[in-house]
Each structure stands twice: as C-alpha cells, then as structure tokens.
Amino acid sequence: MASDTTSKQPEAQKGILGWIEKTGNALPDPVFIFFYLILALVVISVVLSLLGVSVQLNDQILAGLGEAGRARFGIGDDGVISVASLLSPANIQQLLTQMPSTFTHFHPLGYVLVVMLGAGVAERAGLFGTAMRAGVRNAPKFLLTPVVALIAMLGNHAADAGYVVLIPLAGVLYAAAGRHPVAGIAAAFAGVSGGFSANIAPGQLDALLFGITQAGVDLLNPNYLVNIAGNTYFIIGLLALYLPIIWYVTDRIIEPRLGKWTGGVAPGGEADQDDDPNAPLTDGQRKGLKWAGIATLGVIGVWVFLTIGPGTPLYNESADSVTAALAPLFTSLVAGFFILFLAAGTAYGVCAGTIKNHRDLVGMMSKAMGDMAYYLVLAYAAAHFVAMFGWSNLGLITAVTGAEAIEASGMPLPLVLASLVLLTGFINLFVGSASAKWALLAPVFVPMFMLLGVSPEATTAAYRVGDSATNIITPLMVYFPLILVFAxxxxxxxxxxxLTAIMVPYSVLMLIIGFIMMLGWVYLGWPLGPGAGVEYVAPAVGG
Structure with a gap:
C-alpha cells in the first residue's frame, strides 16, 4: 500500500524561532536568493573597487600565497590586494567563458549524483524501509537519536558521502520506527555537519586541515612539524559533549514540535512498502535482506582487498603517515557507497520482486536523478555565487582585515582563540568549504598565534569548533539545499x-559548548593530542 506523506505540517514556532521560521519562509526560493546575492556582490565589488579598497599584505602572507597565489589575486610587487570589480572585462570574460566549468566543477555535485544513483535503487527497491523495519522492530525507540547522532559524527570519515548517505537514511529509520522522519534528518544533519570535527580518531579532515596548518607554520618556523594526530583528544571531547546535545534537542525540542508521524515508512508515496513498521516481513523480503547483506559484505571485501592486496591501489605506500597513506581509500568511498547500494539494492529487489528486469533498475536510477532536479538548479546558482565571491578578492580581504583586528585587540590567550571560534563561525555563514576558509585563514592566524605563544594544533582546534557549529543554519552551505530536498x-x-528554525537550537548549543570547551581546554593546558600541547615555545635565537 502506498504511503500517505500528507502528514500535518509542523505547528508554528513561537518566540525567536517563530520569527526565524516566519522570516525565512517569507524569503524567495533559495535559487533566487543566490541570484540576489550575486547582484549584491557585483554592486559591492564595483563600489569598493572604485573607492580603491585594498589591504597591505605582510611578507609572511605573501610568502604563503606564493607566485601562483599572487597572480590569482592580482597582487603586485608592493604586496597590496585590492577589491576586484566583477564588472571588469576580465571577470566578465571569466563568467561567460567558464560558466560550464564553474557549474560542473562545483565540489559537491559529483558526490551527490554518484551516491544517489546507487542509493536511489536501494531505496526504491524497498531495501531501506525493510531493513530499518527489521532492525528497529524490537529496539527501544528512545535510543534511535543517540545511535543516529553517533553514526553521523563517526561517518565524517567518509567525508562528503555522509551528507548524501546518512541523512536520508536517518529519515527512513525514524519513519520505520513510527517517529517523525524530519527529526531523524535533523539529528543526522546536526551530527554530520554540526559535529563535523567530532570523532573518535583522526581521519581525512585531519589530513586536510593539518596539511594547510603546516603551510602556515612554515611561514614562521619551517623546522616545526605539525602532529597529524594533534587534535585527537580534542575531537573525542567534542563528540562526548555533542552527543547528549543532539539527543536532548532532537527528543525534547524538535520532535515534540513536529508532532506524531502518521505518513508511513516511504517518502514520496512510493509503493511496495508496508505502512506498519511492525508488520512481519514476507519470505521474499527476508531473502532479499539476506542477499543484500551478502552483496554488502562482498563490496566491503573488494575494498579491503584493494587496500591491503597486491599493488594496494587504495593505499599509498610512499606516504609518510598512515592517515596520508589511506587518503586514496577515503577518496574512493563515494564510489564505494555507489557500488555498495547498487549491489545491495539490486540483490534485495530481485529477491523481493521489486526489480523484475534491467528496465526496472534503470527506471529507479532515473527517478533518483529526478529527485535531484531541484538541487541541480540550486547548485548552479550556488556555484556561481561562490566562484564570483572568490573572483572579487573580498574573501581574502575580509579574512586579513579580521585577523589584524584580533591581533591588535590585546586580548588574553584563551579569548584570542575564542575569537577565532566566533570569527570562523561567522565567516562560515557565507563560505562553507572548510579547506577553502582554512587555506585563507591559516597563513594569517597560525603564524600570528605562534608569535602569541599558541601552538598550531590549538589554532586548528579553535578553527574546527567555529567551522562546524554554524554549518547547519546557513543556506549558503553547499549541502543545505540537499537537506531541504530530503525534508x-x-x-x-x-x-x-x-529547516533553519529546526537547526538553530543545535547550532547555538554546539557553538556555546564548543566555545566553553575551547576556553577550558586552553586555561587548563590539557594536551590536544599525542605530543601536541596548547602552548608554542619559539626556538631560542641562535639555537
């Protein structure tokens, strides 16, 4: 029986969240929001360019940018970077000649489309709904949130795949348990994005961030080697604190507001799903789950073989650390998820009777891409806004100006790092890429804070807190539109x-707790990871 997805709309928010929801819903469609932002960006760039707004970069920053960076930002021999008008001939030419590549090179696009091809088959074949029904039928429903939040935060090792795999799965999981699927989406979004830096072990993000941190360190002390595990204890602490926050906000604030879910276990009115999550499985469904499990183990086995087998295509034996050596494995996980879901979904569908021939398989993949149509339109607009913001030089100028203000403030050490948390959180509302922001900020903050006696590992930790907490409340975060599609x-x-109003309580509490944790950690002088302290001691002169 097809599911009824016309569940009652959430009750209107009251107070500040009600104002956010009312104001946000009164805004134009996100596609046009990006269009208006681009127009505003053009006007601002033209005005500031005519006013001659510029920033003098110091030698450390210039050295960090290198010749390629200086050429990219149009920095002359005098070390001055100026606002570039987006109506200049060069930028107009760039906009019109690079429009296809600006869109197709938009980072999340490939991740989303590739994974959703496989996940769409698994979903429409009925694998997700049946597996969740089988898994939660006798499980305590109150444990769903901490389990989802924990898996979401641990899933950050899978990088961007966590957004397109774990979040929609959480919606199915909650619906299968008779709970509101949007609450599950919110909990998973808070874990994957708000808890982006929380984990139990270093992963791909650590390799990425500390690689950029090392470049900042080299501007001041090339002999100092950044510890790739330098935030291990800190990110474990974040996970321990963020888990109860997500649990409390989801179960005590968000889900009661959403109300009781009565729409069944399949989104969009898909057939071949039973509305009752406690209904017994058919023989075909049981057989399908068995063969889906075998297919899953088979794909995992292939990936393990490719990592440790002859030739090790997914393991870089020449790398200087285990994390760096596993970089090909981490990068391959998007393809791995696609193949895993495609194999498992096909195996289930053939056994359960939801896939009768290859045309059914192709049809399911086509429907999955149909669901992404809105995201494609919005991604086109977002890609051009992000690119044009970079072309205007406003990103680098804003980062440098903010850094100079903090340097001149004379604040105590803990407050200096806390200011970086807040500054990063604010900038993150407009520029979502963790690596892009850190590539701009690290050459400024890392050497500056080293001169103030702050270790590069501590500066990186402060950046991580601010970078993740506000991810979940800005429509400019590249995956925010995708979460809206899922909801x-x-x-x-x-x-x-x-969506913004639902995520605000998570964001506020995670930012406050992360802020307090950063202050406390620095004040107590606890190590941030193995061999990585909070303080930095400059080498002795002539030593």
Missing part, C-alpha cells in the same frame, strides 16, 4: 525557514 520528500512544502 520535502516527507513534508511537501517544507520551507527554508522551517
């Missing part, structure tokens, strides 16, 4: 303001 599949017409 709308369960509640048609779910608005931008509704």
């Amino acid at each position: 709308r599949r369960w509640i048609p017409g779910f608005g931008l303001g509704s």
Whole structure:
C-alpha cells in the first residue's frame, strides 16, 4: 500500500524561532536568493573597487600565497590586494567563458549524483524501509537519536558521502520506527555537519586541515612539524559533549514540535512498502535482506582487498603517515557507497520482486536523478555565487582585515582563540568549504598565534569548533539545499525557514559548548593530542 506523506505540517514556532521560521519562509526560493546575492556582490565589488579598497599584505602572507597565489589575486610587487570589480572585462570574460566549468566543477555535485544513483535503487527497491523495519522492530525507540547522532559524527570519515548517505537514511529509520522522519534528518544533519570535527580518531579532515596548518607554520618556523594526530583528544571531547546535545534537542525540542508521524515508512508515496513498521516481513523480503547483506559484505571485501592486496591501489605506500597513506581509500568511498547500494539494492529487489528486469533498475536510477532536479538548479546558482565571491578578492580581504583586528585587540590567550571560534563561525555563514576558509585563514592566524605563544594544533582546534557549529543554519552551505530536498520528500512544502528554525537550537548549543570547551581546554593546558600541547615555545635565537 502506498504511503500517505500528507502528514500535518509542523505547528508554528513561537518566540525567536517563530520569527526565524516566519522570516525565512517569507524569503524567495533559495535559487533566487543566490541570484540576489550575486547582484549584491557585483554592486559591492564595483563600489569598493572604485573607492580603491585594498589591504597591505605582510611578507609572511605573501610568502604563503606564493607566485601562483599572487597572480590569482592580482597582487603586485608592493604586496597590496585590492577589491576586484566583477564588472571588469576580465571577470566578465571569466563568467561567460567558464560558466560550464564553474557549474560542473562545483565540489559537491559529483558526490551527490554518484551516491544517489546507487542509493536511489536501494531505496526504491524497498531495501531501506525493510531493513530499518527489521532492525528497529524490537529496539527501544528512545535510543534511535543517540545511535543516529553517533553514526553521523563517526561517518565524517567518509567525508562528503555522509551528507548524501546518512541523512536520508536517518529519515527512513525514524519513519520505520513510527517517529517523525524530519527529526531523524535533523539529528543526522546536526551530527554530520554540526559535529563535523567530532570523532573518535583522526581521519581525512585531519589530513586536510593539518596539511594547510603546516603551510602556515612554515611561514614562521619551517623546522616545526605539525602532529597529524594533534587534535585527537580534542575531537573525542567534542563528540562526548555533542552527543547528549543532539539527543536532548532532537527528543525534547524538535520532535515534540513536529508532532506524531502518521505518513508511513516511504517518502514520496512510493509503493511496495508496508505502512506498519511492525508488520512481519514476507519470505521474499527476508531473502532479499539476506542477499543484500551478502552483496554488502562482498563490496566491503573488494575494498579491503584493494587496500591491503597486491599493488594496494587504495593505499599509498610512499606516504609518510598512515592517515596520508589511506587518503586514496577515503577518496574512493563515494564510489564505494555507489557500488555498495547498487549491489545491495539490486540483490534485495530481485529477491523481493521489486526489480523484475534491467528496465526496472534503470527506471529507479532515473527517478533518483529526478529527485535531484531541484538541487541541480540550486547548485548552479550556488556555484556561481561562490566562484564570483572568490573572483572579487573580498574573501581574502575580509579574512586579513579580521585577523589584524584580533591581533591588535590585546586580548588574553584563551579569548584570542575564542575569537577565532566566533570569527570562523561567522565567516562560515557565507563560505562553507572548510579547506577553502582554512587555506585563507591559516597563513594569517597560525603564524600570528605562534608569535602569541599558541601552538598550531590549538589554532586548528579553535578553527574546527567555529567551522562546524554554524554549518547547519546557513543556506549558503553547499549541502543545505540537499537537506531541504530530503525534508520535502516527507513534508511537501517544507520551507527554508522551517529547516533553519529546526537547526538553530543545535547550532547555538554546539557553538556555546564548543566555545566553553575551547576556553577550558586552553586555561587548563590539557594536551590536544599525542605530543601536541596548547602552548608554542619559539626556538631560542641562535639555537
């Protein structure tokens, strides 16, 4: 029986969250928001360019940028970077000649489309709904949130795949348990994005961030080697604190507001799903789950073989650390998820009777891409906004100006790092890429804070807190529109303001707790990871 997804709309928020929801829902469609932002960006760039707004870069920053960076930002021999008008001939030419590549090179695009091809088959074949029903039928429903939040934070080792795999799965999981799927989406989004830096072990993000940190360190002390595990204890602490926050906000604030879910276990009215999550499985469904499990183990086995087998294509034996050596494995996980879901979904569908021939398989993949149509339109607009913001030089100028203000403030050490948390959180509302922001900020903050006696590992830790907490409340974060798509599949017409209002309590509490944790950690002088302290001691002169 097809599911009824016309569940009642959430009750209107009251107070500040009500204002956010009402105001946000009154905004134009996100596609046009980006269009208006681009127009505003053009006007600002033209005005500031005519006013001659510029920033003098010091030698450390210039050295960090290198010749390629200086050429990219149009920095002359005098070390001055100026605002570039987006109506200049060069930028107009760049916009018109690079429009296809600006869109197709938009980082999340490939991740989303590749993974959703496989996940769409697994979902429409009925694998997700049946597996979740089988898994949660006798499980305590109150444990769903901490389990989802924990898996979401640990899933950050899979990088961007966590957004396109774990978050929609959480919606299915909650619906299968008779709970509101949007609450599950919110909990998973908070874990994957708000808890982006929380984990139990270093991973791909650590390799990325500390590689950039090392470049900043080299501007001041090339002999100092950054510890790749330098934030291990800190990120474990974040996970321990963020887990109860997500649990409390989801179960005590968000889900009661959303109300009881009565729409069944399949989004979008898909057939071949039983509305009752406790209904017994058919023989075909049981057989399908068995063969889906075998297919899953087979794909995992192939990936293990490619990592440790002859030739080790997914393990870089020449790398100087285990994390760096596993970089090919981490990068391959998007392809791995695609193949895993495609294999498992096909195996289930053939056994359960939801896939009768290859045309059914192709049709399911086509429908999955159909669901991404809105995201493609919005990604086109977002890609051009992000690119044009970089072309205007406003990103680098803003980062440098903010850094100079903090340097001149004379604040105590803990507050200096806390200021970086807040500055990063604010900038993150406009520029979502963790690596892009850190590539701009690290050459400024890392050497500057080293001169103030702060270790590069501590500066990186402060950046991570601010970078993740505000991810979940800005529509400019590249995956925010995708989360909106996932929510709308369960509640048609779910608005931008509704999603923002739901995520605000997570963001505020995670930012406050992360802020306090950063202050306490620095004040107590605890090590941030193996061999990585909070303080930095400059080498003795002539030593």
